[in-house]
Amino acid sequence: MSKIPDITAVGSMALDTVTTHYGTHENCLGGSAVYFSMSASFQAKVGLIGVVGDDFPKAHVELLKNHGIDLDGLEVVKGAKTFRWSGSYLNDVNAADTHCTMLNVFATFEPKIPENYKKAKTLFLANILPSLQMKVIEEMGPDCYKVCDTMNFYINSARPELERVFENVNVIVMNDGEIKMFTDQANLIRAGRLVMEKFYPEYLIVKKGEHGSLVFGRGGFMKAIPAFPTEKVVDPTGAGDSFAGGVLGFIARNGRLNNENVAEAVRYGTAMGSFLVTGFSIDGFMDLTLAKIEERVEALRNLSK
Amino acid sequence: MSKIPDITAVGSMALDTVTTHYGTHENCLGGSAVYFSMSASFQAKVGLIGVVGDDFPKAHVELLKNHGIDLDGLEVVKGAKTFRWSGSYLNDVNAADTHCTMLNVFATFEPKIPENYKKAKTLFLANILPSLQMKVIEEMGPDCYKVCDTMNFYINSARPELERVFENVNVIVMNDGEIKMFTDQANLIRAGRLVMEKFYPEYLIVKKGEHGSLVFGRGGFMKAIPAFPTEKVVDPTGAGDSFAGGVLGFIARNGRLNNENVAEAVRYGTAMGSFLVTGFSIDGFMDLTLAKIEERVEALRNLSK
Numbered sequence: 238m239s240k241i242p243d244i245t246a247v248g249s250m251a252l253d254t255v256t257t258h259y260g261t262h263e264n265c266l267g268g269s270a271v272y273f274s275m276s277a278s279f280q281a282k283v284g285l286i287g288v289v290g291d292d293f294p295k296a297h298v299e300l301l302k303n304h305g306i307d308l309d310g311l312e313v314v315k316g317a318k319t320f321r322w323s324g325s326y327l328n329d330v331n332a333a334d335t336h337c338t339m340l341n342v343f344a345t346f347e348p349k350i351p352e353n354y355k356k357a358k359t360l361f362l363a364n365i366l367p368s369l370q371m372k373v374i375e376e377m378g379p380d381c382y383k384v385c386d387t388m389n390f391y392i393n394s395a396r397p398e399l400e401r402v403f404e405n406v407n408v409i410v411m412n413d414g415e416i417k418m419f420t421d422q423a424n425l426i427r428a429g430r431l432v433m434e435k436f437y438p439e440y441l442i443v444k445k446g447e448h449g450s451l452v453f454g455r456g457g458f459m460k461a462i463p464a465f466p467t468e469k470v471v472d473p474t475g476a477g478d479s480f481a482g483g484v485l486g487f488i489a490r491n492g493r494l495n496n497e498n499v500a501e502a503v504r505y506g507t508a509m510g511s512f513l514v515t516g517f518s519i520d521g522f523m524d525l526t527l528a529k530i531e532e533r534v535e536a537l538r539n540l541s542k
Numbered sequence: 543m544s545k546i547p548d549i550t551a552v553g554s555m556a557l558d559t560v561t562t563h564y565g566t567h568e569n570c571l572g573g574s575a576v577y578f579s580m581s582a583s584f585q586a587k588v589g590l591i592g593v594v595g596d597d598f599p600k601a602h603v604e605l606l607k608n609h610g611i612d613l614d615g616l617e618v619v620k621g622a623k624t625f626r627w628s629g630s631y632l633n634d635v636n637a638a639d640t641h642c643t644m645l646n647v648f649a650t651f652e653p654k655i656p657e658n659y660k661k662a663k664t665l666f667l668a669n670i671l672p673s674l675q676m677k678v679i680e681e682m683g684p685d686c687y688k689v690c691d692t693m694n695f696y697i698n699s700a701r702p703e704l705e706r707v708f709e710n711v712n713v714i715v716m717n718d719g720e721i722k723m724f725t726d727q728a729n730l731i732r733a734g735r736l737v738m739e740k741f742y743p744e745y746l747i748v749k750k751g752e753h754g755s756l757v758f759g760r761g762g763f764m765k766a767i768p769a770f771p772t773e774k775v776v777d778p779t780g781a782g783d784s785f786a787g788g789v790l791g792f793i794a795r796n797g798r799l800n801n802e803n804v805a806e807a808v809r810y811g812t813a814m815g816s817f818l819v820t821g822f823s824i825d826g827f828m829d830l831t832l833a834k835i836e837e838r839v840e841a842l843r844n845l846s847k
Contacts, residue, residue, distance in 0.1 A: 426772060447730070466756075500846065540766045541766055
């Protein structure tokens with residue numbers, strides 16, 4: 238009998254080709270489910286749901302396993318290719334220019350949830366089609382604590398389905414560009430209020446990259462958590478999913494978010510994002526330990542004291 | 543014999559015509575010296591140095607006096623006109639589109655410092671020509687604690703003089719756009735380090751508007767202080783000078799900045815900026831009390847706890 242993971246996570250698995258001012262890395266391990274799971278693995282047992290083709294390197298599978306990530310939910314499609322994305326951050330370190338997206342096996346992805354995953358206390362929905370996020374929500378059952386992320390693409394192309402997801406999760410995570418687009422508001426405080434009023438999640442976390450994060454609760458705007466100061470941003474791909482991994486890892490260890498612990502949870506997310514961006518792909522997580530993460534959380538606590 | 547002010551301040555005095563999404567206000571009281579002095583007046587006695595024409599309304603002079611601002615250093619040029627600026631924030635609440643600048647008396651302004659002002663413990667140099675800032679620095683003497691602000695215009699047009707000012711002050715205040723332009727660096731942490739290394743002030747405070755402030759000390763990057771969440775930004779004109787007024791007012795009450803108090807000083811600056819932007823001109827300061835300011839500082843302290 239398989240062990241129940243702390244967190245069930247669903248998202249993309251990719252081979253990315255990324256160009257930044259620090260160079261180009263080709264066909265490196267990427268995808269929202271990968272960044273999230275690797276990040277959360279320092280604090281929790283993750284059960285990953287995703288799909289790859291048989292071109293997906295064995296070494297990547299081994300790396301994920303070595304981080305204790307449960308891959309029972311990883312589907313490998315024979316004779317098919319893994320999702321590939323290429324992009325660059327030469328103009329703006331905060332926004333990728335996409336060169337090419339080849340969905341491949343991801344185009345027809347249908348998340349299949351292993352039975353033991355369904356018993357996980359916490360669910361993370363990374364950026365997959367909102368209709369698929371909704372399907373996973375329904376299969377996980379009502380007692381599961383659900384956190385979702387999204388991406389700009391779905392705000393335009395699948396808004397009604399995305400709104401249904403927002404109505405059915407405990408915590409919504411978005412970045413500043415996404416929430417401005419979603420609400421058609423330039424003022425983030427107003428944008429946050431509108432999302433809270435419409436969907437009434439327990440918390441809404443707005444990620445602002447180098448400017449840190451804003452937290453909205455049911456009483457309105459609550460917290461502003463600064464970013465960790467980083468001079469060298471080698472590759473920002475996956476920073477948002479790594480942030481979520483830090484937050485959900487914290488939840489796995491400390492319980493659901495509440496007004497007392499939400500700032501600390503966001504600091505774990507902030508710390509994980511700050512490590513991730515120091516290298517291409519998931520290089521920023523190599524040699525990382527929970528002790529180093531906690532040291533950075535402590536530094537973040539002192540930043541605004 | 544005149545009383546020695548806590549802070550001597552030099553900067554522009556203006557009649558502004560400002561258009562925002564909340565409307566247009568014509569010929570309203572403005573200028574960096576006005577915003578700064580009004581803001582600082584809640585905590586300190588300010589001696590203002592500036593120039594106006596005889597078109598400058600008596601009511602404005604009375605208003606400044608009623609806030610305890612010493613106007614011995616205010617020069618009124620007969621038969622001449624006050625500096626006028628008009629601009630709008632319709633595209634971007636963080637950056638004004640200037641429609642028209644009429645320097646008038648400000649074009650030939652030569653700051654004349656009353657003798658009692660020269661004995662002030664603290665000097666604030668708002669945005670006037672860096673060569674004039676330098677002249678004031680020299681007249682104030684070496685024991686005075688000096689804080690300067692600047693503006694993008696002088697970064698391009700008077701860089702050598704501006705660098706001399708930076709070498710001769712204790713604290714440099716800049717906004718994010720200015721320091722990026724000045725250092726030609728998009729990364730604010732790196733930009734801050736470069737300014738600290740080159741000019742070695744005691745502190746460098748980088749204002750980021752809605753994203754709060756960064757503080758750099760001689761040991762490197764130190765603090766990130768969040769902004770106060772504000773849904774309704776009626777008019778951001780003068781927010782930076784009001785920020786400085788809060789910081790210098792704090793210094794007047796609590797002594798020079800040090801690693802223990804700098805975050806709190808920045809919170810006073812943040813609070814003053816957040817009140818100011820809720821109205822046109824200095825309307826956001828009407829009915830304000832030190833008790834209300836301290837309440838907001840307390841709220842800011844809790845924002846990132």
